[in-house]
Amino acid sequence: MLDKTKRGWWQSAVFYQIYPKSFQDTNGDGIGDLKGIISRLDYLQKLGIDGIWLSPVCQSPQVDNGYDVSDYCAIDPMFGNMEDMETLIVEAKKRGISIIMDLVLNHCSDQHIWFKEALKGKDNPYHDYFIWRDGDGATPPNDMGSVFGGPAWTYVPQLGQWYFHQFVPQQPDLNWDNPKVRRGLYDFIRFWVDKGVEGFRLDVIDQIAKDPDQKITANGPRLHEFLRELSKEAFIEEGLVTVGEAWGANVERAKLYSNPDGSELSMVFQFEHMCLDQTTWQKWDFAPLPLVKLKDCYRRWQQELGSEGWNSLFMNNHDLPRIVSRWGDDQKYRVESAKMLATMLHGMQGTPYIYQGEELGMTNIKLPLEEYVDVEIHNLFRDRTTEGHSPESVMESIWKRGRDNARTPMQWTAGENAGFTTGKSWLKVNPNHTTINAEAALAEPDSVFYYYQKLIQIRKEYDVIRSGSFTLLCPEDEKIFAYTRDTDKAHLLVVCNFSGEEQSFEIPAAYANAKRLIANYPDSTDQLQPYEAMMLYYED
Ligand code: TEU
Ligand code: CA
DSSP states (O other): OOOTTSTTGGGGOOEEEEOGGGTOOSSSSSSOOHHHHHHTHHHHHHHTOSEEEEOOOEEOOOTTTTSSOSEEEEEOTTTOOHHHHHHHHHHHHHTTOEEEEEEOOSBOOTTSHHHHHHTTOTTSTTGGGBOEEEOOSSSOSSOOBOTTSSBSEEEETTTTEEEEOSSOTTSOBBOTTSHHHHHHHHHHHHHHHHTTOOEEEETTGGGSSOBGGGTBOSSOTTHHHHHHHHHHHTOOSTTOEEEEEOTTOOHHHHHHHTOTTOSSOSEEEOOGGGGSSBSSSSTTSBOOOOHHHHHHHHHHIIIIIGGGSOBEEOSOOTTSOOHHHHTSOSSTTHHHHHHHHHHHHHTSSSEEEEETTGGGTOOOOOOOGGGOOOHHHHHHHHHHHHTTOOHHHHHHHHHHHOGGGGTSOOOOOSSGGGGSOSSOOSSOOOGGGGTSOHHHHHTOTTSHHHHHHHHHHHHHHOHHHHHOEEEEESTTOSSEEEEEEEOSSEEEEEEEEOSSSOEEOOOOGGGTTOEEEEESSSSOOSEEOTTOEEEEEEEO
């Protein structure tokens, strides 16, 4: 058992992300809820995970699926009530599973009491909880755009002012330069710590330090000052695990974020590896995966962050398309490539995050535009067709990179609505649930589920994965990703064929008699089979 009171317990842990809206519905309204998560804790315990990152369940108008919070200390009725949340925390803990809450500290909902007060006047005590600029309503303070399209400024005529929002207008940015904002947010965090929450995922945490006049939206000069205060004032217990979402992180910044002294956070989600298979800075301009660049990216993060910080390891989340569709083959070699990708990731140093359904090899979905829910998808279609892109090309981008790919309901059974709901699901259930579902996976010893279960066991059994060095093999090979992990006595080889064709690869002589810890084919041949992956291990 991990001692979760000590800093660093997360270095031997594996976490699981739940998108509550799509996980399990228990009252037939077509929306996942807390009781649904409680009903599935035994499944998660079987998988072997140590913590659940819960996407937002606090009160929200749901303009951005809960990332627009209107009350940080209340559970949104669509998910249940505070008693359900307290039960989830207790029941999860009984199974050795910590609850890690998603905190949205960069912005709140325009329905939050702070913003409602701020709208009452410039002299209202909550007015400078937000970022305002005087104006005439015709011309915004500058031409900054929102992440979700449109301007980053919205005019309030009764105030004669614009307010700043990096996301939709219903998500006004909070003014972190105001100490009252920071104190208020810290109090919200302490409220959840007192409820027994053992960690936090921090939404767009590198964007809390900004300077809109200079068009700085992240990594502003006060960022690490704010994070050190946040850590000192709110993340008081050293066993609290904190992971910041930082799209702008690089290795040097990550050393500050994840300094082992606990001065800031436990780790960050960096996204460098998630921005390689595109031709521009926009994910919509998709391209084939440049494997050589991916390998070098992982090499740098493994070697350079190393002992000065700590990596998170992920390929999926609620904002990203399903990795087996993105980097694998979700048709002919779905199972093999899902296992291969998992092998690639879980052999590395860091804390792995499994996104709901990843352990089943769940895939993307193709829907007509009107069936999508995500505000980002609809704004993209509006903006790109206005710019002259053909509707067909925009739909291709949505099918490849839209966030709803990850938000289709968890596939529990082959039955109606995949066992997710007895009602009408808020977002379409993937029709392939008839073959891709947890019930079938639990009945199949060679399923992706049991492969993930074994990877989690291996991480806990072989310390070389937590603490070994990282050496990239065949760096220029465009089809094979192979690396070794080494301590003074233990040695691990991870080999992954990222292609659907046979590839030749010479196993290093030192591994001639190594133990095969895991593999996605029953037997190896002298060639790597399509999407073949394995872990070989020996001790001196
Ligand atoms: O995401 C940050 C964010 O900007 C992503 O939405 C990303 O830019 C986008 O998906 C790429 O197209 C966080 C949350 O994870 C996301 O769900 C929220 O929508 C967003 O912040 C606002 O809170
Ligand atoms: Ca429900």
